[in-house]
Amino acid sequence: METMQAKAGQYLTFQLADRPYGVPIASVREINRIGDIAPVPQAPAFVAGVMNLRGKVIPVVNLRNKFGFSDTTHTRHTCIIVIEGQDGQVGVIVDSVAGVVELASEMIEPPPQMGEVRRVDFVLGMGKQESGVIILVDAVKALAKENLSVQLAMHEASQAA
């Protein structure tokens, strides 16, 4: 079986509904301010639309919506993290970007076991920091999968954190 454990290394941390999350820095292409997003008819509700990334048209996802948090108005801290996925780049709207943390392997715990393992296969692990626990996610996997239990899983993960 494929091990989806988080590896030691650098993570970009961001806030979503007042909780800290982290994505492996290797998957991050760039961070943009929120700009003009064209809504796409008939797209899933969590897809905010498409944006122009210097001549490329990429989808933008509302991670709040996908993870089951209520929508909020954009602030000047609202950012789009552009993630390099298998299916091309995807923009992810987050409340704010915190920074980059370096996590050694002993600072990473496996994802909490919650019933079905499959439900949380995009949660890579929990990063322990003095300030608290960061939920490490594979954003591309969370979005690509038609995983209906994403919302529930994220709630459970954030409870566990």
Place this chain on the structure above:
Amino acid sequence: MVSQDDFVSAVRAEYLNEAAFLLDRCEAALLGLETSADRTSDLAELFRALHTIKGSGASVGFECLVQLAHVMEDLLSLIRTRPDVVTTDLVSLLLRGVDALNERVKGHKEGRIIVWDASSLMQEFQIVATRLSAANQIIPFGDAAPPKSEPGFGFFDDEPAAPTKSDPKAAAPAASEAAPASAPPAKSGASIKVDAQRIDAVLDVVGELVIAKSQLLSRLDESRIDPALQGAAALLDTIVRDLQDRAMSIRMTPLKPLFLKLQRLARDLSLRCGKKIEFVMAGDDTELDRLMVDELADPLMHMMRNAIDHGIEVTEKRQRAGKPETGIISITARQVGGRVEIEMRDDGGGLPKGKIIAKALERGLIASPPASDREAFNLIFKPGLSTAEKVSDVSGRGVGMDVVKTNIERLHGTVEVRSEEGRGTTFILSLPLTAAISDGILVTVAGQPLLVPIDSVRDLAEPESKLLDKNGGLGRDIIRLKGRILPLVDLHDLVARPRNEGSSPMLVVVESEGRQAALLVESIIGQMQVVLKPLTSELCRGRGLAGAAIMGDGRVALVLDVQSLLIDAKEAEKEAA
């Protein structure tokens, strides 16, 4: 520092590219053998190319290629000064050899491990070579002995050996010419080979530059600032436009390689079907975006199969009709304004109009016989209509022309058919020079910009009555416009946002596959040229959308797929009925 392994793999990759290029020349020369009067030069070309493939292949360790190339060269050395012994079967055999080499080269290029055993093919070459030299006592590389005419030797049975008249003047230089290390350049003027991906990367950056420039200029327009800056901006605009044109032209490639593929197909199929066919091409130096040329291969090959299988009649039928035995299929390309027209014409039996109509009625594709020939012939583009009396392995299972049409339309092209019973059929494809840039009518719907591709727009209009006959009592939306009743597609429904009641909406009349409909939009902004971007991600692939485009101000406008919109509208209509 380049490691030894890197160096070897780079040399091998270079060899494979060269071999693929030379094999294309071999194929062209072989096809030329059958048609051109000057066979000697084609034979010499073939010999040179194979010699290079063999020679360089040995030095980089492609033994398998070398062995096959070697036996082919042996055979060629027997006939290179004897164009008279060239027969259809001999060319077929050599073409099979070229195909086998091509397959192997392709496999190596893509890093695939393929089962490739050329031993039986090599044996065939050896057998033929033995027979040839035994029957003729041709001295390899010799030229002095006047060739004798040889009545019937086993292998070449379907074509009597041509009366021999070898021209010693033509043969001598070819025979004495030593095979050079590489093929001569195809054209005068230096050229370099560049990886296609690098060109695409340059074009992407140029695309970004064009957009950045447009953004800059639109800001400058708003703020009236110092004339010197305006002047500099105007100059920048000119230069960027020039750069864009030149960059696009890098990707333009001539249609010739594609036409040669068609020639090869025509040759192979005519032998298989037992029909005599002459293939004529013109305008093969016409250039088109490389991506378009790639996409055109399948539809054109399909049309060629149709022309040979269904178009050109069997020999007896042609004789009875008083036509020459040999059927002619011609393909012509020419640039007409900003578009390229490709015409494929056969002098066969023409489309059986009556049969097509009968079949369409029977299949329920139409309710009543069409009024004009044009409409009748256009029925062949409908899914599920094949008029071939027998299903053959060459073509004809009722999938085909509809796919051709879809493929051409995806390239923003059109296809038209003309036919005359007993005289032949002509297909005319009209294509933009590139699929990357497209014209459209920009509209807004609930504040959101949307682009309607210009090739589907027929009319722009204001609704004549204030009453938009939505849901006109018939379970579907219709609108009356200039005395006609058209189905209405409210784009506000597509974007799922309410119509602003205060505004006065506009109509865009569109047509696809002969069906018209009126699109209800909030406002019409105007015509614009945009760079089309595909929506590849699963996350944003919606029905009714063909892609996205970036506008001058940097915002994204979604491009409508009129065809699927109209199909959806028709289905809704059916459900309601």
